[in-house]
Amino acid sequence: MADFELKKYDEVPIGGVVTGGATPELNETGDWRSNKPIFDEDKCIQCLLCWSHCPDASFYIEDEEVQGIDYDHCKGCGICAEVCPVDAITMVPEGEDSEDE
Amino acid sequence: MSNGNRQVLTGHQVVANAMRQVDPDVVAAYPITPQSEIVEYFSKFVADGKVDSEVITVESEHSAMSACVGSSAAGARTMTATASQGLALMMEIVYIAASMRAPIVMTVANRALSGPINIHCDHSDSMAARDSGVIQIYGEDAQEAYDFTLMAQRLAENEDVLLPVMVTLDGFTLTHTAQVAELLPDDTVTDFVGDYEPLYPLLDVDNPTTQGPFDMPDYYFEHKLQQVEAMKNVPEKFLEIQEEFSSLSDREYSGLFESYKLDDADYAIVLLGSTAGTAKVVVDELRDEGKKVGLLKPWMFRPFPGEEIKDALKGKEAVAVLDRSLSFGSSGPLYLEISSALSHEDEKPRLYNYTYGLGGRDIAEKHIAEVFEDLENPELEGKMRYINART
Numbered sequence: 094m095a096d097f098e099l100k101k102y103d104e105v106p107i108g109g110v111v112t113g114g115a116t117p118e119l120n121e122t123g124d125w126r127s128n129k130p131i132f133d134e135d136k137c138i139q140c141l142l143c144w145s146h147c148p149d150a151s152f153y154i155e156d157e158e159v160q161g162i163d164y165d166h167c168k169g170c171g172i173c174a175e176v177c178p179v180d181a182i183t184m185v186p187e188g189e190d191s192e193d194e
Numbered sequence: 195m196s197n198g199n200r201q202v203l204t205g206h207q208v209v210a211n212a213m214r215q216v217d218p219d220v221v222a223a224y225p226i227t228p229q230s231e232i233v234e235y236f237s238k239f240v241a242d243g244k245v246d247s248e249v250i251t252v253e254s255e256h257s258a259m260s261a262c263v264g265s266s267a268a269g270a271r272t273m274t275a276t277a278s279q280g281l282a283l284m285m286e287i288v289y290i291a292a293s294m295r296a297p298i299v300m301t302v303a304n305r306a307l308s309g310p311i312n313i314h315c316d317h318s319d320s321m322a323a324r325d326s327g328v329i330q331i332y333g334e335d336a337q338e339a340y341d342f343t344l345m346a347q348r349l350a351e352n353e354d355v356l357l358p359v360m361v362t363l364d365g366f367t368l369t370h371t372a373q374v375a376e377l378l379p380d381d382t383v384t385d386f387v388g389d390y391e392p393l394y395p396l397l398d399v400d401n402p403t404t405q406g407p408f409d410m411p412d413y414y415f416e417h418k419l420q421q422v423e424a425m426k427n428v429p430e431k432f433l434e435i436q437e438e439f440s441s442l443s444d445r446e447y448s449g450l451f452e453s454y455k456l457d458d459a460d461y462a463i464v465l466l467g468s469t470a471g472t473a474k475v476v477v478d479e480l481r482d483e484g485k486k487v488g489l490l491k492p493w494m495f496r497p498f499p500g501e502e503i504k505d506a507l508k509g510k511e512a513v514a515v516l517d518r519s520l521s522f523g524s525s526g527p528l529y530l531e532i533s534s535a536l537s538h539e540d541e542k543p544r545l546y547n548y549t550y551g552l553g554g555r556d557i558a559e560k561h562i563a564e565v566f567e568d569l570e571n572p573e574l575e576g577k578m579r580y581i582n583a584r585t
Contacts, residue, residue, distance in 0.1 A: 102416035102423070107356065108295035109409060109417050110394045114402030 117150070117166055126169030128184045132162050136181035143173035143182060198376040198443065205368040208336040208375045209275070209301050210235030212343040214245055215383035216299075219270035222250035222261035226280035227313045228365035229303040233275055255280040259287035259298075266296035267405045269395025271351075274298065277365055278305035281319045285326065291358045292327025292421060294406050297350035297390075298358040300328075301343065304467065304518075305365040306553040314554020315365040317466060318519040320495075321527050327421050329359040329428055330496040332466040334452075336373045339363040341445060342493070344378075347387045348435045354427040356393065364468040366554065382442055425497045432494065450499035451492040453506055455481060459488030461569040462507065462543075464532055465516035466492055469550070469557055476562040487566050492528070500535030507536065510543040512569040516581070518551045525578065544572060550581035557581055 106112055137159060144152040144159060151167040153160040174182040203211070209232045213221065223233040239245050250261045255276050266272045276284055281302055291298055307318040320330060331346060333339040339361060346359035363369060378386075394403045409417060429450055436447035452470070455477050456462055463473055470491040480487045490506055492499065507513055515533075517526025524530065529547040536542040548565060550557045561581045568574050 099412055100416070102419035105413070105416065106394070107417075107420050107424070108293065108394075108405070109407055109413075111404035111407055112394070112401070114404070116404045116407070 121165040122149075123151070123163070123165050123167045123169075126164075126167060127187050128169040128171060129164070129187050129190055130162055130167065130169065130171065130173055130182045130184055131190050132159070133181045133183070136179050138179055138181075140178060142176045142178065146172045146176045148172065198378045198382075200374055200376045202372050203336065203375050204231070204370060204372050205303075205336040205339055205363050206231035206370070207235055208340045208373075208377070209343055209363070210239065211377055212340045212383075213273055214239045215378070215380050216271070216273065216344065216347050216387050217245045217384075218247050218273045218299075220248050220250060220262070220265040220272045221274060222252055222258045222265065222272070223274045223276065224252055224255045224258045224280060226255070226277050228305055228315075228369045229275050229277040229280065229301065231369070232301055232303070255284040256287060259284040259291060262298045262300075263287055263291050263294060263296050263406075266291070266298050266392075267294065267394075267396045269392035269397050271347075271390040272296070272298045273300065275301035275303070277303040278307055278313075278319045281323060282307060285323060288323055288326045288328060288358070290406065293417065295356040295393075295421075295424070296358060297356050299343065299346045299350050300358060300360050301339070302360050302362040303365045303369045304362050310553075312553040313365070315367055315468075316518045316552045316554070317362075318552075320360060320362050321519040321521075323360065324496055324527060327357065327425075328496065329355075329357055329425075329494070331359065331361050331493055332495055333361060333363045333368070333493075334468055334470045334491060335375075336363065336368055336371075337375045337445070338493075339368065340375055340377065341439065341443065341447070344383060344386060345432070345435050345439050345447075349428065349432055351390050352427075352431045352435075353393070355424055355431055357421070357424050357428070362467070367468045376444060378443060386439065386442060428497050429494070429499060429502075450494045450502055451490055451506070454489040454491065456488035456490055456506060458486055460486045460511040461566055462488045462490055462510050462513045463516060463562065463565060464490045464492070464503075464507075464513060464528065466495065466518065466528060469516065469518070469562075472557060472559055473562050476559050476566070479559070480563065480566060485566070495528075495531075498531045498535075500531060503532065504535045504539065507532075507543055508539075512544040512546065512572075512575070514546040514548060514565045514569055516548045516550050516565070518549075520549060520552070544569070544575040546575060547578050548581050549578065549583075552583075555582055
């Protein structure tokens with residue numbers, strides 16, 4: 094969590110509105126994921142279905158190609174693994190993937 | 195000043211015409227007796243090209259208010275209408291509309307809440323919404339429902355308010371009966387309601403916002419305090435809007451409640467909605483007999499004008515508060531407000547609490563006359579009594 098200065102009721106926008114569209118930059122929201130998508134670059138055919146289906150915005154894209162997954166915001170929903178036509182994404186229980194070993 | 199058009203219309207038609215003249219961007223609603231015809235008439239205006247509104251037909255009132263919240267967040271002027279079970283189903287999102295400061299104007303055609311299932315009038319539906327954060331205005335007749343629907347638009351969208359406004363009219367008694375009502379000219383209403391400039395329209399992609407996000411304990415309280423402050427601004431703004439509206443119509447609005455022969459009255463009745471019409475007849479008859487009786491009819495129930503009502507009831511001998519809903523295990527909601535408003539007074543009138551009209555039970559002139567008789571009897575003070583019920 095970012096370090097916020099707590100403001101009074103009349104110092105913040107009404108209705109809980111967050112202005113500036115910077116919420117994801119300020120908050121890491123992927124810390125309660127129970128399943129983690131693992132991306133296999135070798136299998137990927139760059140169809141971008143994972144990127145277009147992701148309910149967050151958790152795929153790093155450069156030059157119209159998937160570069161990897163933003164684990165700071167991925168909630169582990171698994172939609173990307175479901176839609177991937179070449180099984181380039183697999184879901185593993187959090188803490189049990191090879192990167193964590 | 196008015197070049198208005200006096201017509202014989204039902205409450206439904208009058209409210210639908212107010213909506214036509216407001217010409218909102220979006221109306222999302224689901225049919226329920228006794229509200230349905232409001233949206234039916236409005237849908238005809240849409241089909242006939244009289245308005246530019248988008249009507250969203252949904253599968254429930256929960257969805258209706260959800261669509262309204264989304265549309266309002268997008269920056270669209272948004273209206274809806276419901277009643278009874280519809281409002282109950284909508285309730286979760288009514289609270290959210292208020293907290294998101296969505297200036298949605300909604301009509302409630304008052305109807306009893308189930309169970310037992312009943313389609314007739316009482317105020318249990320809107321009273322269940324009294325803590326939701328919406329502004330509540332109760333109309334006595336179709337004319338008031340029309341006038342307040344137009345004023346509600348201005349009140350909801352006032353930059354110091356920005357809250358949903360609920361305008362109520364008694365189901366069947368007002369919705370289904372033909373009454374004489376004056377509709378203002380269309381262009382007068384267009385000028386009166388003006389253009390809506392949303393504060394944080396979601397569709398303004400150059401200024402992106404997040405709306406309706408999660409609040410932790412560190413901000414939830416402050417956001418509720420914002421709603422508290424917005425409510426505090428309502429009475430002053432409502433009076434300003436009334437003054438402007440009065441200059442455009444034949445009606446004179448200048449208060450948060452109507453006082454009828456109240457100033458010199460010793461005995462007064464306080465009640466909401468259409469029964470005020472019956473009470474006025476009784477007040478006139480008793481006045482002819484030389485009795486000093488009067489009526490206080492709150493227009494605004496949220497925010498509750500306790501301070502102003504306290505002043506208006508100062509010096510009265512006895513006051514009867516007539517509630518058209520129950521709060522089981524407690525007193526009526528209106529009684530509690532009046533009782534609370536008077537609680538710090540050293541000398542206060544004797545207070546009497548009545549429940550009447552549940553599920554459409556009739557209340558006649560003789561019943562109101564009996565209440566005024568009761569008020570002369572100090573022994574009946576404070577006891578809940580049920581008018582025209584077989585106790």
